[in-house]
Amino acid sequence: MKRFGDPRVAAAFKAYGPNVRDRLMVLRETIFEVAAATDGVGVLTETLKWGQPSYLTEQTGSGTTVRIDRLKGDSGGYALYFHCQSGLVGQFRDLYPETFSYEGERAIHFGAKERVPVRELRHCIALALTHHLRKKRKK
Numbered sequence: 001m002k003r004f005g006d007p008r009v010a011a012a013f014k015a016y017g018p019n020v021r022d023r024l025m026v027l028r029e030t031i032f033e034v035a036a037a038t039d040g041v042g043v044l045t046e047t048l049k050w051g052q053p054s055y056l057t058e059q060t061g062s063g064t065t066v067r068i069d070r071l072k073g074d075s076g077g078y079a080l081y082f083h084c085q086s087g088l089v090g091q092f093r094d095l096y097p098e099t100f101s102y103e104g105e106r107a108i109h110f111g112a113k114e115r116v117p118v119r120e121l122r123h124c125i126a127l128a129l130t131h132h133l134r135k136k137r138k139k
Contacts, residue, residue, distance in 0.1 A: 017070075
């Protein structure tokens with residue numbers, strides 16, 4: 001398990017209830033694993049944006065910010081958030097129309113007891129972390 005480099009992020013995770021915290025920790029680890037395994041991404045910066053744990057490709061500028069958080073209310077649900085103007089959620093919806101539950105153009109939602117499709121999730125995270133690289137190659 002990767003240690004927290006930012007005490008504010010550690011405090012944000014500590015503030016979550018234990019069930020959602022465990023699921024968000026798995027998402028966090030998956031984000032770091034995908035970054036390490038994906039060419040061009042480099043070391044991620046972990047910080048808070050809008051009070052949410054956020055993962056940035058500051059070192060390389062390869063991708064867009066990925067954020068994670070619980071869903072509002074007491075459902076135990078949680079989500080992976082993306083910049084709403086990036087077009088990423090639309091790409092995910094095209095690739096995996098029945099695999100995930102989506103919130104508009106900004107998020108993939110997960111239910112408290114839902115099995116997470118890991119292979120597909122890792123692909124979506126890799127697409128987000130390389131979003132800017134792919135845009136540059138198209139020009």
